[in-house]
Amino acid sequence: MARTACIVALLASAVAAASGREPVLKQVDLPHNYYWRELYLPQLTTGPSGVSFMPDNETLVYSMGGSLWRQRIGDDEAVELTHAKGAYDHQPDVARDGRSVVFTRYDGGGLELWRLDLASGKTQALTQGGAVNVEPRLSPDGRRIAWVSTQGTGHFNLFIADIDADGLHNAHPLLGERKSKLDRYYYSAFDHAINPSWSPDGKSLLYVGNPEIAWGTGDLSIVSVDAPAQRRKLLSEETSWSARPDFAPDGKRIVFSSYHGRQTHQLWLTNVQGAAPLPLTFGETERRNARWSPDGKRIAYIGNAGADGNTQLVVMEPLGGASRVVEAKRLRTLSPTARLTLDIRDAGGKPVPARVSVQGSDGRAHAARNAWMHADDGFDRAKLATEGHYFHCASPCTLDVPAGETQIVVQRGFANDLWQRRIDVAAGRETTVGVSLVAHPFPPEFGDWISADLHVHMNYGGHYRNTPEHLAWQAQAEDLDLVENLIVNKEERIPDIAWFGTPGIGTRPRISHAQEFHTSFWGHLGLLNLRENFVAPDFSAYRHTALASPWPHNGVIADLAHAQQGLVGYVHPFDTVPDPVNDASLTHQLPADVAHGKVDYMEVVGFSDHKATASVWYRLMNLGYRIPAGAGSDTMANYASLRGPVGMNRVFLDTQGRLDDASVFAALKAGRGFASNGPMLGLLVDDHKPGDTIAAGRRVKVRIALHSPVPVDHLELVANGEVIHRFDLRGDRTRMWGTGEIDLPKGGWLLLRAWNDDANPLLLDLYPYATTNPVWLEGPTPDAHADAAYFVAWLDRVIEATAARDDYNDATEKEATLAYLREAQSLIRKRAGDK
Known part of the structure; x- marks a missing residue:
């Protein structure tokens, strides 16, 4: 592989809404x-x-x-x-x-x-x-x-x-x-x-x-x-x-x-x-x-x-x-209908549940009578008349559709090919369609992965009533191994609070109950593996309420979670790249908590803009902060209208196939794996996997792998925020295996990423995106003064906004919060060798 250095294209100028995809009913102003x-x-x-x-x-x-x-x-x-x-x-x-x-x-x-x-x-x-x-x-x-x-x-x-x-x-x-x-x-x-x-x-x-x-x-x-x-x-x-x-x-x-x-x-x-x-x-x-x-x-x-x-x-x-x-x-319908049965089986011929989209000759979505119909929250109006709809099919499943041409799409996780057919169904007739899914497992040398969605809300005020058993079934239909149900408030209530402290269910897939901490000021936290109690209050900085004070800030909450062996992650971080100069408001606390060592992972792939989030992640890693990539879909799993199902954004963790908490959280904290909304990635650098540390500044052998259910536009090696190699994707652009050599930088980090410019209607997210965790390069790190200056300026804005708040409960809360933020600035300066 030849080295081709160029500045990474994920800076603010390149981070924009995916071309074509727009919100449903975009005319509503809220x-x-x-x-x-x-x-x-x-x-x-x-x-x-x-x-x-x-x-x-x-x-x-x-x-x-x-x-x-x-x-x-x-x-x-x-x-x-x-x-x-x-x-x-x-x-x-x-x-x-x-x-x-x-x-x-x-x-x-x-x-x-x-x-x-x-x-x-x-x-x-x-x-x-x-x-x-x-x-x-x-x-x-x-x-x-x-x-x-x-x-x-x-x-x-x-x-x-x-x-x-x-x-x-x-x-x-x-x-x-x-x-x-x-x-x-x-x-x-x-x-x-x-x-x-x-x-x-x-x-x-x-x-x-x-x-x-x-x-x-x-x-x-x-x-x-x-x-x-x-x-x-x-x-x-x-x-x-x-x-x-x-x-x-x-x-x-x-x-x-x-x-x-x-x-x-x-x-x-x-x-x-x-x-x-x-x-x-x-x-x-x-x-x-x-x-x-x-x-x-x-x-x-x-x-x-x-x-x-x-x-x-x-x-x-x-x-x-x-x-x-x-x-x-x-x-008694107005027009003739036909009965359609879908018999979905895996590569071994075993019946498996899956996600199904069916569009009838009437141009409408159809589902089995007892299925939960779901709809996407955005779509490309040049490609679709309305947003996509889908349901989960317990194979076999039967539905009634209008007579005529019927379009069927079946999906199950990321390792299986999409299955698509157009068939004609006759009025009054019964038609059974056999669906044989084709799987593409990765070679074991890249990792023995389990897949986890670290951010799901089982119930959140939606149309349907969910249970752990039904959530596990949703996960099974999405070929997902682990779901973290983040219990959280929806304004005054906490819909799933009764489940906190109850044992998780299942072996594969497994459902665990954790927590999300809400604040519209500091940014939201995922609190995993809490062993003792739900962290209360579940929110802060809610203006015009009795919990208006910005205290406790996220660093305080992180300490409370860590005290009961919890893991702390920043969830759905950024829809745009934070701009300390031009943003009207900037209060996100992420860089301060990273500087203080409070952050165990970050949803690099989540309910946010993946490119914008990655650009911030890169800057933190340039300063030597080893923040692992997590992933969470933020799916409201009892909603009829949502951006993607359970497991749409997931992290693949190399746990040697084990699904116990110790193995899962050890792999997450060590950064052993990749985060994705579709493309599956493998990376080996001199036979070392993501999360490992290797000697830098030398020529090494690199092996990469890609398998994606949808075509991929870009597959790239990124080191210290720069693209050092672009792979030439040909054919249907869904698969690639490669081995070659590259010259490593003298220090820092290296990862593999896949991404698209535009949305794909078959992938219910802003655009396809995946990234491995980095392989760490032991040696002198590149100059990070610009990155440090960026976060110092960022925290200047946070400090300004924090000082302007007049709704602390007392002066001690305000002083402690400002001191925490100023100390974080000092720690970041030291990372770049500044005083």
Whole structure:
């Protein structure tokens, strides 16, 4: 191999969003683009997602699988009412006269309001323009409609319009725009107004708004539709997007969903005077999207209490508490369907679970009836009409699809080739498709690896209800050996706190329960292998709360974790390369904690920009800090909408095949392995593996290996932040084996990396990326004064921001924090030989 020196291309100028890939519903303007989509907007699920009563009190219209359905309570057959090509229907609201239904339709670009005439089956678009229009609610007399729209602003605002046979007229925002004086982390700087519900007399709207509320979606309020300045707060509430209050027909009672003092949403009851709410339901499962029957004797809602954790439609009687699940055992569809069975087997012919994507002739995603449907959080609009969808198939699995051409993609981990087919299925026929996966195991000399996702959230407020057993099954379908379930707060609650301290389950895959420490100021920490207790509080620096103080900072938390034999890692570090000169704010504490020896690993591949994160990692290693590369997908494993499944970002650790904690964490801390979201890498330098230290400044033999489920654009050897060799990838660019010689630098580090310029629709991340840990080169390290100056300037900004905070509990906290940061600067200067 010839040496070709060049400055590494992973500096700030080269770190940008992957070409083509953009967020789903990018028109929504919020500081945080992840949680609101799952917690607020309708998602494609195989189970029910929204419901409304017909006037007879006995029949329901509900959304399921992207269509609207009608079903009588007590019957087991559902009748399909809508089925749009390439689009998905949600959130039905039945007119009081029972003649029509308004709903929202998603087509990959936006969500628009539509109306269905129940007698003729004809549909009519009510809005257009590509905004996000959701939660349509018809007034009792059917002459007005209220909904939530981002039209014109990108913010969730309450709209109202007149409605007749021709459509909408005089559509306008009811409350107008208002910018808050508070800084908000998860929510827009502009107030929102969501969850409209009409009073029975049609004069008022109940809604949820957040004027001057920093955390939570806001309070329940009432506004007069003809005098919008006349509004009053009904009840203070801090639920996350899911309150959806609904007026009872008597105009007195209000049912809504809240996790008030609990870990799951339950149904609560208050009244128009805002009386102290009392719960209607109890338990450890979710109950949301509640709607009263017209006679006020029933409440329908969406729950997830079933054995499979999927969504389900439940009707309960507030008086007496009797409830029943409305289950569609038979489906009467609008168009002919075929039955498709997938029989997935590994290279040895053994049935194995796997991740499956199926697109029917209708341009829509399909899944087995009891499967959890998942959707990507971004996509390239030049390549796809909507984001990709997938489910996990317990082979064999059976699903019903529209007759015609059907596209199937099967994936299982990184070592197996992608399997893709297009087949024609005939109406009324059953078709079984055999899927034989082709594996490409690496030669054992590169390592005897186990794969681990160090950052997963089993439950985090999503549509589904997860358990350790189901999480293990998800991991098995992804060919993953170990999952670290990082228990963490979602604002007021910690959904998986009951699992902390319980034994992990399984042998392979294995589920362990650990912790993530949250702070929007210092950066997030992964705390693995905690032996004694959950580190409390689980967050700090939450402005406008009783835990507003930046103390404890991350260094303090690291000490608490290390005291109980825990490992401390920085998780999802950087979406862009930190710029101490130009960044509006810079408070990330990583370089200070590395300087103080607090950091055991770093998610170089995670829910962040891998290139940006690697550029910081390289600078730290140039200063001699041996920070191992970890990986974690930050998957919310009970979400319907998320960036990739469990194991999308994983670290391969050379543990000689052992999966016990001692072997896993020893390999992680020693940097024995590689981190990846797809490409698998092998590196040997004079037969030494990543994590080893060898003599530098000489000519050595290098062996490399690459196997990737998707094509790779770049495969490179990097030493001390410079590319010293680029490999010429040919053919399908998914495999390469090579042996050669290179001249090593006089000291520092050397690693192998693979990466792409653009996103790949078959890999549900920003772009394909993998890196080995470094082989350390024993000898004089290159000049690192520029790297030291970079981190000193970085910490100057952190110190500036820290000193400006006025919400410490006392002066001692502030002084100790500033002293810690200044000492870190001194330690970094010494690394470069400066005083």
